[in-house]
Amino acid sequence: MDARSYRLSCLKESTVFEVDFPEVLHAKATIVEAAANSRDEHHHPTMAAKSLIRVAADLTEDDWLEKLQKSGFEPEKSTVWILEGILYYLSHSHAINVLKIIAEKCNITNTVLLADFMNRQATTFIQLHLPLLL
Incomplete structure (x- = not known):
């Protein structure tokens, strides 16, 4: 925990x-x-x-960011996302969806993403989209 x-x-x-x-x-x-x-x-x-x-919230559902925002999270503020011990419990499509939501909905210029990856597909995705996530 x-x-x-x-x-x-x-x-x-x-x-x-x-x-x-x-x-x-x-x-x-x-x-x-x-x-x-x-x-x-x-x-x-x-x-x-x-x-x-x-x-x-359940990261496999599409409303997790909305629930986060209702709790006071502001996607336009500087953010450090720590996705440690999470992505490899999700299916490939759900893990990719979480990363896409962060990349598309949050202020990328002030966002840091820390994550661990356990499969080739996720690693390939992050390499292809790394400029978007930095």
Whole structure:
């Protein structure tokens, strides 16, 4: 489970949007809440980011960016997309669709995309479209 918003001080002026299935977000929130209520002071999570907004959405559906925007995300602002451990769980067409939505709908001049790829088709796509994503 990703905990960047709790452990990276470089996010102190950043809003972190975490997109995942509702049940995964609930499980993460439950774990953080349990740690916060723990008597062990070494395991109390402290938010390092300015804020964390959890967005319940399915990346295989076409409305995930709309849900993200309804939660306060502004595609015209500088953004760092971290697609770590996500794309290889999606079908090829769904993974390509996620990348196309980011490339077409977000301010590309101020966007950084960090992703891991596990198949040749995804790597080929990113190589062909890299200028669009930078």
